[in-house]
Amino acid sequence: MGISLDPQSLVMAQQRSRINKCSRHTESTNLTSFPKFHLLGLSEYPELQPILYGLFLLMYLVTVLGNLLIILVVSSDSHLHTPVHFFLSNLSFADICFISSTVPKMLTDIQSHSRVISYVGCLTRMSLFLFFVCMDDMLLTVMAYDRFVAICHPLHYPVIMNSHFCVFLVLVSFLFSLVKSQLHNLIVLQFPFFKDVEIGNFFCDPSQLLNLTCSDSFTNYLFMYFVGAIFGFLPISGILFSYYKIISSILRNTSAGGKYKAFSTCGSQLSVVCLFYGSASGEYLGSAVPSSPRKAVVASVIYTVVTPMLNPFIYSLRNRDIQSALWRLHSSSI
Numbered sequence: 001m002g003i004s005l006d007p008q009s010l011v012m013a014q015q016r017s018r019i020n021k022c023s024r025h026t027e028s029t030n031l032t033s034f035p036k037f038h039l040l041g042l043s044e045y046p047e048l049q050p051i052l053y054g055l056f057l058l059m060y061l062v063t064v065l066g067n068l069l070i071i072l073v074v075s076s077d078s079h080l081h082t083p084v085h086f087f088l089s090n091l092s093f094a095d096i097c098f099i100s101s102t103v104p105k106m107l108t109d110i111q112s113h114s115r116v117i118s119y120v121g122c123l124t125r126m127s128l129f130l131f132f133v134c135m136d137d138m139l140l141t142v143m144a145y146d147r148f149v150a151i152c153h154p155l156h157y158p159v160i161m162n163s164h165f166c167v168f169l170v171l172v173s174f175l176f177s178l179v180k181s182q183l184h185n186l187i188v189l190q191f192p193f194f195k196d197v198e199i200g201n202f203f204c205d206p207s208q209l210l211n212l213t214c215s216d217s218f219t220n221y222l223f224m225y226f227v228g229a230i231f232g233f234l235p236i237s238g239i240l241f242s243y244y245k246i247i248s249s250i251l252r253n254t255s256a257g258g259k260y261k262a263f264s265t266c267g268s269q270l271s272v273v274c275l276f277y278g279s280a281s282g283e284y285l286g287s288a289v290p291s292s293p294r295k296a297v298v299a300s301v302i303y304t305v306v307t308p309m310l311n312p313f314i315y316s317l318r319n320r321d322i323q324s325a326l327w328r329l330h331s332s333s334i
Helices: 007-024 046-076 083-100 103-112 119-152 154-160 163-189 206-211 217-253 256-286 293-317 320-333
Strands: 036-039 116-118
Touching: 036 119, 046 083, 046 103, 046 293, 046 320, 083 103, 083 119, 083 163, 083 293, 116 119, 119 154, 119 163, 119 206, 119 217, 119 256, 119 293, 163 206, 163 217, 217 256, 256 293
Parallel strands: none
Antiparallel strands: 036 116
16 A cells, blocks of 8 residues: 655655755765765767867857957957947956856866866856856946946936946946855855765856755755845846836937837847846756756856857947957958
């Protein structure tokens, strides 16, 4: 005869099982004596590894070279010494560092056939990843605000977006990102015992790392959602509000040709923002489901690899000022 459990008893049984598992593995998963994690990567099939290596190496090189080109053009052309291009160059630098915090380690793992990473190395890479993903987040918000001032208050734009205020916005973004990354590190350092050392991703995913701790899962989820609300909801709210005001201003004051051009620019930028936030939110929230951690890998690839690769094309290479500067740089080098 089968034994049926009511929902409350089932939850209590699962909780006891988790506690017993942590208790049994306390010594083996104390990362002071077992200082290693194992990254599961993108695929376990050996025949796919060369394809993944070539694909991600290509995307990494395109991202780094494209963003370096933007930084070079903006710094070398005096016509581009404006607030919007200042933010673009900072975004390009953040994108290079962002993708460099994850992809090179994955490429090395594929080539060496080893996916082991030390506890210290995992925390370091997690801290860098969080810092630069938050930096990307903040710079996208700052750029949306810059476009809002330029379109909705064009006469006051030179006064509002002066050089000192632009530097201040970047510094605030830097400090905001630093606080987020160190906050995550401090929380993880409180839990030296882990119920598992396998991370179901190709990098040290902060949300999955918290799920591996031998602590109360509810507390972990509460912390994750609180940090996500503060460091994710506020910036995206600023972006959406800025573009709402921009679109309202365009509809009221712009000609038909100007509307098409403005909507084309705003639409492409909003598509990248939605791609970044949509995939990041899906990965972040999906990590709270223990039964399907691998489903978050695709979302991770989109916002950690694809979005930084698209940013140079969407925000810069489609910009006529950047195109003119590229042409002048090419002509001067001939």
